[in-house]
Amino acid sequence: MRILTIVKQVPDSNATIKVKPDESGIDSAGLKLVPDPFDEFGIELAVQLREKRGDVEEIVALTVGPDKAAEALRVALAMGADKGMHLNDGAFDLTNELLLASIVAQAIKRDEAGFDLLLCGKYNIDLDSGAFGPALAEYLDIPHVGAVTGLDVSEDGKSFEARRRIEGAEEVVECGLPALLTIEKGLVEPRYPSLPNLMKAKKKPVDVLTSAELQTDESLQVATQFQSVAPPAPKPDCKFVEGEPEDMVKELVRLLREEAKVV
Amino acid sequence: MTNNILVFIEQRESKILPASFQLLALAEQLASETGGEVQACIVGQSIAGLADTSASYGAKKTYVVDGEEFAYYRASPYATALSAVIDKADPKAVLISTTFMGRDLASRVAARKKAALAIDCTQLKLEGGDLIATKTMYAGKFSATFRLSGSQLQVATVRSNVFAAKEPQSGVTATVENVAVTLGEGDGRLKVKEVVASSSGIKDVTEGDVVVSGGRSLKSEENFKILFQLAEVLDGAVGASRAACDAGYQPHTRQVGLTGKVVTPKLYIACGIDGAIQLLAGMRGSKVIVAINTKKEAPIFKVATYGCVADLFAIVPLLTEEITRLKG
Ligand SMILES: Cc1cc2nc3c(=O)[nH]c(=O)nc-3n(C[C@H](O)[C@H](O)[C@H](O)COP(=O)(O)OP(=O)(O)OC[C@H]3O[C@@H](n4cnc5c(N)ncnc54)[C@H](O)[C@@H]3O)c2cc1C
Ligand SMILES: Nc1ncnc2c1ncn2[C@@H]1O[C@H](COP(=O)(O)O)[C@@H](O)[C@H]1O
Numbered sequence: 001m002r003i004l005t006i007v008k009q010v011p012d013s014n015a016t017i018k019v020k021p022d023e024s025g026i027d028s029a030g031l032k033l034v035p036d037p038f039d040e041f042g043i044e045l046a047v048q049l050r051e052k053r054g055d056v057e058e059i060v061a062l063t064v065g066p067d068k069a070a071e072a073l074r075v076a077l078a079m080g081a082d083k084g085m086h087l088n089d090g091a092f093d094l095t096n097e098l099l100l101a102s103i104v105a106q107a108i109k110r111d112e113a114g115f116d117l118l119l120c121g122k123y124n125i126d127l128d129s130g131a132f133g134p135a136l137a138e139y140l141d142i143p144h145v146g147a148v149t150g151l152d153v154s155e156d157g158k159s160f161e162a163r164r165r166i167e168g169a170e171e172v173v174e175c176g177l178p179a180l181l182t183i184e185k186g187l188v189e190p191r192y193p194s195l196p197n198l199m200k201a202k203k204k205p206v207d208v209l210t211s212a213e214l215q216t217d218e219s220l221q222v223a224t225q226f227q228s229v230a231p232p233a234p235k236p237d238c239k240f241v242e243g244e245p246e247d248m249v250k251e252l253v254r255l256l257r258e259e260a261k262v263v
Numbered sequence: 264m265t266n267n268i269l270v271f272i273e274q275r276e277s278k279i280l281p282a283s284f285q286l287l288a289l290a291e292q293l294a295s296e297t298g299g300e301v302q303a304c305i306v307g308q309s310i311a312g313l314a315d316t317s318a319s320y321g322a323k324k325t326y327v328v329d330g331e332e333f334a335y336y337r338a339s340p341y342a343t344a345l346s347a348v349i350d351k352a353d354p355k356a357v358l359i360s361t362t363f364m365g366r367d368l369a370s371r372v373a374a375r376k377k378a379a380l381a382i383d384c385t386q387l388k389l390e391g392g393d394l395i396a397t398k399t400m401y402a403g404k405f406s407a408t409f410r411l412s413g414s415q416l417q418v419a420t421v422r423s424n425v426f427a428a429k430e431p432q433s434g435v436t437a438t439v440e441n442v443a444v445t446l447g448e449g450d451g452r453l454k455v456k457e458v459v460a461s462s463s464g465i466k467d468v469t470e471g472d473v474v475v476s477g478g479r480s481l482k483s484e485e486n487f488k489i490l491f492q493l494a495e496v497l498d499g500a501v502g503a504s505r506a507a508c509d510a511g512y513q514p515h516t517r518q519v520g521l522t523g524k525v526v527t528p529k530l531y532i533a534c535g536i537d538g539a540i541q542l543l544a545g546m547r548g549s550k551v552i553v554a555i556n557t558k559k560e561a562p563i564f565k566v567a568t569y570g571c572v573a574d575l576f577a578i579v580p581l582l583t584e585e586i587t588r589l590k591g
Pocket of ligand 2 (some may be wrong): 121125
């Protein structure tokens with residue numbers, strides 16, 4: 001079995017993000033970047049599958065991003081991936097998920113051995129969208145299961161059973177490989193890459209592909225265009241209810257009924 | 264391309280998701296600007312009766328794809344069905360709710376139809392035929408705008424509870440067009456083996472109009488009972504912080520936040536939750552936020568609408584009592 005895990009580099013969730021004065025994007029100077037936490041679930045899952053099974057031949061980690069995104073690949077390699085693929089070109093618009101998916105699909109199709117299992121996070125914490133995974137599956141014409149919380153790959157490595165929690169229900173699905181899964185919190189806990197493993201990761205091979213090899217689809221580029229990013233409108237200050245617990249509760253319920261009209 | 268706005272009506276077990284009615288109201292607003300009409304698409308099994316409901320909320324015409332292969336949501340067959348309806352209806356834009364199904368379906372359909380796409384919009388407006396979509400970015404910390412080109416099909420998923428639904432009109436009969444869909448070879452690759460409905464009455468945290476959420480300070484699974492009691496009288500769901508889930512008080516499926524679920528209920532009640540930036544990522548879009556915390560400096564009060572600086576163990580049971588009394 002060959003597994004592809006896809007990882008995007010995003011701002012650390014604890015970092016203070018600053019928007020450029022013209023709102024054309026964020027100020028990346030000195031910004032701490034990390035592999036997306038959801039994508040780390042995918043990497044961890046791949047590594048655990050190899051530890052549990054005898055048939056995982058290779059785990060490839062792929063990222064799209066500038067030079068600096070190589071650091072996210074290195075974390076994946078240190079966690080246990082064997083090889084990296086870095087799609088690195090200024091022409092790749094990182095805010096357009098359908099476009100990214102079409103570029104990644106081209107890169108995957110160049111790989112002759114092919115992948116049985118493709119893994120990525122349920123969504124990325126920069127775009128807050130989750131369109132990438134399903135769109136990639138569509139471009140590759142393979143099935144996908146979104147927001148997976150449980151997984152059982154069959155012994156022969158040809159199919160799997162997956163669980164996911166949807167609104168109001170838990171779903172169990174069955175599907176053949178190849179397929180793409182996007183991973184939800186709770187399935188695995190990502191390991192911390194050790195320092196020695198981070199050093200070793202430097203020696204693992206990374207293929208770099210650019211717009212010389214991968215085409216940007218004009219129509220996708222034009223269809224969805226990022227415009228601006230700004231802090232959200234400020235919220236009015238919190239109204240505190242005062243007094244003894246009984247008074248607080250009475251006043252709170254009154255506000256919820258009469259002012260907010262939500263109860 | 265017509266100027267019509269097509270709304271994907273989400274149903275489960277022949278029950279329409281209330282967020283779909285919110286979409287119909289938004290579609291009406293957009294259609295009045297494009298000069299088109301509001302149309303709907305329903306996919307499922309034994310759903311014929313639902314067209315009248317969608318009509319009563321404003322759909323001028325409803326496309327129905329009904330068949331046993333659509334009994335449960337599966338990305339690929341549903342994408343095939345919605346694509347077939349898009350081919351027939353030729354709408355300017357398609358609106359879908361931001362749910363597990365919606366994110367999934369919108370993404371596959373947009374990829375298939377080479378459409379413009381925006382996920383989880385909190386605002387949608389027209390500008391010279393293009394849709395300007397506002398959505399969050401960076402785990403809810405910022406608000407971004409995307410331009411969806413009007414020269415292509417536009418697909419947008421819309422956050423629940425941002426737009427208000429209209430009151431249904433009675434006595435409206437739907438104009439229905441049944442669409443026969445032939446599934447492709449690839450559509451059968453995934454099978455739904457089992458759907459275990461959460462019939463226990465406990466809603467998933469993403470489905471409640473009200474979410475009562477607890478943090479590490481609850482101290483045990485047992486103590487979460489008081490939150491479930493409050494959730495019950497409010498017909499809501501229960502959520503938890505990561506610290507509470509990691510401590511084993513609640514399963515990770517209830518975790519709200521950056522690595523948990525994003526919820527946007529009408530009312531979110533945070534009980535003993537500090538309000539770490541990663542927690543806020545999952546709930547700051549809620550309409551009204553109540554925070555109960557012993558520490559006045561807790562960051563949760565920065566996003567709260569109403570604050571209660573007190574012991575949750577004293578407040579929550581009283582709150583349950585008071586609401587029961589009023590509803591009783
Ligand atoms: C990559 C990453 C992802 C993360 N993802 C998430 C996520 O998805 N969701 C999430 O929640 N966290 C997430 N976290 C963790 C987050 O940073 C916080 O650690 C966590 O949210 C804290 O949970 P808490 O508020 O329950 O606990 P605490 O921080 O321990 O806060 C407890 C609060 O309860 C109050 N309190 C104590 N006793 C009482 C009482 N009797 N009555 C009333 N109030 C009381 C205290 O004043 C305090 O404010 C993530 C962190 C990282 C680094
Ligand atoms: N630039 C990128 N490089 C690598 N993976 C990406 C990139 N953009 C999106 N992804 C993948 O797409 C998944 C969903 O992302 P999104 O649709 O952006 O929320 C992530 O978990 C990633 O695995």
